[in-house]
Amino acid sequence: MKTGIATVSISGNLEEKIEAIAAAGFTGIEIFEQDFIADIRSPRAVGQRIRDAGLEVMLFQPFRDFEGLPDGLRAKAFDRAERKFDVMQELGCDLVLVCSSVHPQALGGIDRAAADFAELGVRAAARGLRVGYEALAWGRHVNDHRDAWEIVRRADHPSVGLILDSFHTLGRGIDPDTIRRIPGDRIFFVQLADAPAIEMDPLYWSRHFRNMPGEGDLAVTDFMRAVMATGYDGPISLEIFNDQFRGGSPGTIAQDGHRSLIALMDEVRRAEPASSAGIPALPAPIEVRDTAFVEFAAQGSDLIALEQLLESMGFRRAGRHVSKQVTLWQQGDIRFVLNAETGGHAGTAWNARGTTVCDIGLSVGSAPDTVARATALGARPFSQPLGPGELPIPAIRGLGGSVMHFIDDGTLSEVWDVEFRPEDGSTPGAGLTRIDHVAQTMTYDEMLSWSLFYTTLFDMQKAPMVDVVDPDGLVRSRAIASPTGKFRITLNGAETHRTLAGAFLAEGFGGTVQHVALATDDIFATAAALAKTGFAPLDLSPNYFDDLAARFDLEPDMLAQMRAANILYDADGTGEFFQLYSRPFAGQMFLEIVERRGAYAGYGAPNAPFRIAAQKRFQRVKGMPAT
Ligand SMILES: O=C(O)c1ccc(O)c(O)c1
Numbered sequence: 001m002k003t004g005i006a007t008v009s010i011s012g013n014l015e016e017k018i019e020a021i022a023a024a025g026f027t028g029i030e031i032f033e034q035d036f037i038a039d040i041r042s043p044r045a046v047g048q049r050i051r052d053a054g055l056e057v058m059l060f061q062p063f064r065d066f067e068g069l070p071d072g073l074r075a076k077a078f079d080r081a082e083r084k085f086d087v088m089q090e091l092g093c094d095l096v097l098v099c100s101s102v103h104p105q106a107l108g109g110i111d112r113a114a115a116d117f118a119e120l121g122v123r124a125a126a127r128g129l130r131v132g133y134e135a136l137a138w139g140r141h142v143n144d145h146r147d148a149w150e151i152v153r154r155a156d157h158p159s160v161g162l163i164l165d166s167f168h169t170l171g172r173g174i175d176p177d178t179i180r181r182i183p184g185d186r187i188f189f190v191q192l193a194d195a196p197a198i199e200m201d202p203l204y205w206s207r208h209f210r211n212m213p214g215e216g217d218l219a220v221t222d223f224m225r226a227v228m229a230t231g232y233d234g235p236i237s238l239e240i241f242n243d244q245f246r247g248g249s250p251g252t253i254a255q256d257g258h259r260s261l262i263a264l265m266d267e268v269r270r271a272e273p274a275s276s277a278g279i280p281a282l283p284a285p286i287e288v289r290d291t292a293f294v295e296f297a298a299q300g301s302d303l304i305a306l307e308q309l310l311e312s313m314g315f316r317r318a319g320r321h322v323s324k325q326v327t328l329w330q331q332g333d334i335r336f337v338l339n340a341e342t343g344g345h346a347g348t349a350w351n352a353r354g355t356t357v358c359d360i361g362l363s364v365g366s367a368p369d370t371v372a373r374a375t376a377l378g379a380r381p382f383s384q385p386l387g388p389g390e391l392p393i394p395a396i397r398g399l400g401g402s403v404m405h406f407i408d409d410g411t412l413s414e415v416w417d418v419e420f421r422p423e424d425g426s427t428p429g430a431g432l433t434r435i436d437h438v439a440q441t442m443t444y445d446e447m448l449s450w451s452l453f454y455t456t457l458f459d460m461q462k463a464p465m466v467d468v469v470d471p472d473g474l475v476r477s478r479a480i481a482s483p484t485g486k487f488r489i490t491l492n493g494a495e496t497h498r499t500l501a502g503a504f505l506a507e508g509f510g511g512t513v514q515h516v517a518l519a520t521d522d523i524f525a526t527a528a529a530l531a532k533t534g535f536a537p538l539d540l541s542p543n544y545f546d547d548l549a550a551r552f553d554l555e556p557d558m559l560a561q562m563r564a565a566n567i568l569y570d571a572d573g574t575g576e577f578f579q580l581y582s583r584p585f586a587g588q589m590f591l592e593i594v595e596r597r598g599a600y601a602g603y604g605a606p607n608a609p610f611r612i613a614a615q616k617r618f619q620r621v622k623g624m625p626a627t
């Protein structure tokens with residue numbers, strides 16, 4: 001299966017785009033005319049440069065306002081086409097995309113358009129070129145791939161075919177299964193894009209909000225399944241107009257694009273096995289059973305403070321590493337690893353960021369399969385020299401320089417007994433059972449990339465985006481979770497350094513984990529236990545509890561307990577949610593305790609403004625930077 005991407009999808013000048021596209025592993029490139037015109041080199045030199053980079057020049061686009069014009073304008077349109085054909089021959093590109101006309105004088109008429117394309121086909125064929133016709137969602141007379149196909153069918157010329165673009169079909173709500181009735185050999189090219197479901201004018205939506213397959217809400221997989229069912233075996237190519245991508249890192253955007261195509265084709269192969277020959281096999285999206293551990297790189301006074309925080313929350317030091325400055329802290333199925341090594345990955349992370357989460361461990365069915373899928377999707381495997389007594393646990397580089405380890409049922413599950421000498425200390429604990437979710441903070445621009453990383457590698461679903469109101473700015477938040485809800489990640493995208501999330505980013509060195517939420521089955525029993533272990537909760541405003549009393553029908557006794565213990569509350573019709581926060585540690589990190597009742601699957605977003613205000617109050621009192 002050949003993969004491509006349009007130059008318009010990536011930031012930078014044409015040279016930077018070519019380099020990024022080649023490095024990401026695409027077969028070829030769609031030249032968006034603007035990018036070519038802006039370049040100083042001749043078409044021949046540009047074509048050569050692209051081929052030297054190992055890429056095919058798959059498509060030249062767009063040629064606009066061609067079909068259905070009245071006589072005087074019609075002749076001029078053919079002259080314009082001939083000039084473009086000249087350029088294509090120099091570039092070494094044999095296929096041009098003609099998008100449906102938006103010309104105010106275009107007359108319409110299926111047969112008129114078909115006659116125009118029949119003649120264009122003759123002219124293209126004379127030069128060994130081909131013409132593909134695409135229905136723009138906002139075309140003046142043709143805005144539906146079914147009409148474009150009828151024109152191509154009636155043009156009846158072997159050098160004239162159809163170009164499909166998932167955005168134009170799905171964005172207009174056209175059933176993608178209508179593609180199944182088009183012969184695959186008459187489809188010359190397929191463009192793919194996703195987009196978030198927002199109500200807006202289709203042209204504006206298309207030019208600014210497209211994103212990679214899987215990053216938005218359109219049924220791109222259904223579209224691609226229908227395309228494959230036709231027998232189409234040409235390139236699949238990304239055409240993404242997106243404001244953030246235009247200003248992003250060319251390398252990252254190109255890699256994300258390639259990742260999204262591989263994940264999409266893998267999904268198509270599974271759903272449409274009879275018609276997806278030629279798509280390479282990779283392990284299925286990985287089911288994460290649990291977050292097995294969270295590892296902090298921590299040294300000095302931060303390390304001591306973190307140990308004290310964990311003790312105050314009922315954790316016990318369960319083991320010391322056999323050969324390293326590493327301790328294991330445990331309660332229920334929660335494991336925190338505190339790594340004070342000055343070398344290796346943890347040492348590097350500490351040097352770059354100070355105290356930080358440097359590693360996350362996940363329980364999976366097969367650790368080797370997980371690494372195999374991750375690498376097929378373009379992630380890098382991670383390893384470092386093993387110390388005495390250490391097990392080789394499969395790992396990859398995660399996001400923002402972090403590492404992710406995978407533990408499965410084999411010998412790896414014995415890592416805690418093999419690598420750690422048990423310690424005696426025991427505490428009654430505080431009823432904390434498991435890791436509910438891990439919350440990561442990144443810039444808003446990085447959010448799509450991070451969610452794509454998780455949703456392509458693991459079997460996870462995205463929840464809708466929510467706004468988190470910080471007193472000093474808005475933070476966009478999106479949760480992704482495994483179908484069982486056992487593995488949950490929240491992604492928080494900050495746009496300004498003045499928010500709590502933004503200040504965390506500015507102080508550290510890019511995106512990473514800002515907090516970890518721990519589950520309890522009984523938050524009131526946990527709060528009572530924590531009162532004895534010396535836990536200092538984040539103090540909330542009395543106004544918050546007065547408002548709760550007004551909004552919810554809560555037992556006065558329970559409300560009094562919540563007020564006394566600083567427990568937040570939310571309910572969404574399916575269940576209830578209770579939250580209790582630690583005070584910040586090591587700068588802007590914190591821990592959270594949650595209890596879910598019923599089918600509540602959210603994260604208490606309505607409480608975020610009050611929790612954030614309380615965190616900021618606490619930092620101002622402590623004389624920390626008043627962010
Ligand atoms: O927005 C446009 O004009 C435009 C141009 C070419 C395309 O292939 C397309 O899908 C949209």
Ligand SMILES: [Mg+2]
Binds near residue numbers: 134165191239
């Ligand atoms: Mg298109």
